[in-house]
Amino acid sequence: MQQLEALARDAVALANGGWASPIVLNAPEAEVARQMQICNACRYCEGFCAVFPAMTRRLEFGKADIHYLANLCHNCGACLHACQYAPPHEFAVNVPQAMAQVRVQTYVDYAWPPALGRLYQRNGLTLSLALAAGLALFLLLALALNGTLWGGGLQGNFYKLFPHNLLVGMFAPVFLWAVLALGLGVRRFWHDVTPATSGLPVTSPAAAEASGDVLRLKYLDGGHGDGCHNEDDAYTLSRRRAHHLTFYGFMLCFAATSLATVYHYAFGWSAPYDLPSLPKVLGAVGGVSLLLGTAGLFRLNLRRHPQHGDAAQKPMDLGFIALLFFTSLTGLALWLARATPALAALLAVHLGVVMALFATLPYGKFAHGIFRTASLLRHAVEKRQPNPVGLSAD
Structure with a gap:
């Protein structure tokens, strides 16, 4: 134990002053590098998730590697609760917290256009709800002015209020902008975190493994299948299940909209x-x-x-969230109250919320799924390469 602690102290000294990279790290990045040096000396958590096997393939941690590892982290909490150097130890190793602080920095750094990256650092809840409320109010006023805000005669067909082509013209540009902004951002991220020495293409096995890890949320199992830690030391699969319900619910809604578009054109x-x-x-x-x-x-986030x-x-x-x-609540309410x-009023509120969702997609929490997928794909490619000279096998 004394030898391990001495090695960990040497790692701290290296992290604080032993940089070979000419790129200056900011404070959160330097903290991740410091903690990764300590973890590399210990390796107790090596089997927990993709972060630690990826960590062992490097002796020092530059900016790109730190961004890559931060986005591999699923913040399950297992390593924090297993770590003998976690607070209040003097080494203060808290990998989930340090990785989370760097993750949001990657969203800012790789946002497109760059000027909008600062939106990640605003009050997201207030901004999102204010934008949704503002858009909904605008639509409600428009309906009130033309006398269609409250009344019958629509027979459940809201296209009598907003024609199909008008809705496509409103929402398609915003959605395509979100896709473009996220695509350009993650493209630059992928370029920066690709190993300079590999030159290897993405193979079908690597893509299949990464896709499976994403779709199954493999690394929300706590490293042993019992799940993540939440408000206490107990393991729970609640977070993984809530993510699955959210992800696949969103994809089913998107599939419904896409299929309805095919039906129409x-x-x-x-419709309806x-x-x-x-x-x-x-x-x-x-x-x-x-x-x-x-x-x-929402419940789990408040109780973490x-x-x-x-x-x-x-x-x-x-x-x-x-x-x-x-989006789901107003959509279901719109269907149930269609007669x-x-x-009309429910339609205006629903459209306002959906528009706010689309407008904020590239500059909010949605980005974590895109960047994490890219990092998992890189990990699947990287692990198929020989280890760098001088490093042991995974």
Whole structure:
């Protein structure tokens, strides 16, 4: 034990002053590098997740490597609770918290256009809800001025208020902007974190492994299948299940919208659709799943262990969760109240929330899924390479 602590102290000294890289690290990045040097000396958590095997392949940690490792971390908390050097130890190793602080920095650094990266550092919950409320109010006023805010005569067909082509014209540019901004950002991230010595392409086995890790949320199992830590030391799979409900609920809703677009333009089958049509089945199941998942995430986020993650990012996390929750809630309410005079008002609120969600996608918590996928893909490629000379096998 004394030898290990001496080695860890040497690692601290190296992290504080032994940089070979000419790129200056900011304070959160330097803290991750310091902790990774200590972890590299210990390696007790090597089997917990992808972070630690990736860590053992390097002796020093430059900016790109730190960003890569930070986005590999799923913040499950297992390493914090297993670490003998965690606070209040003088080494103060808290990998989940240090990684979370760097993760949000990567979103800022790789945002496109760069000027909008600062939006990550604003009060995400207030910004998201204010934007949704503002857009909904604008639509409500428009309906009130033309006398269609409250009343019948629509027979459940909201396209009588907002024609299909008008909605496509409103939402398609915002959605395409979000895709473009995220795509350009993660493209630059991928370029920076690709090993300079590899030159290896992404192979089918690597892509398949990374896809499986993403779809199964493999690294939210706590490294042993029992799940993450939450408000105490107990393991729980609640976080993994809530993420699954949220992710697959969102994907089902997206599939329902995409299929409805195909129905409209390819087959001339005009909405509204109702059960048992496939778009409505996908939308209903996806909406309920998204509602349950986001409600679970909101509860878990508020009850997370105080040393997990970065408390300053809670507004950003909660803002994204709130937009997803109200997207599903207003969508389901719109369907259930389609034959009532409240249809127009509910439609305006739903469209406002969805527009706010699309507008903030590239500059909020949604980015974590995109950057984490890229990091998992890099890990799957990297692990298939021989270890650098002088390092032991994984």
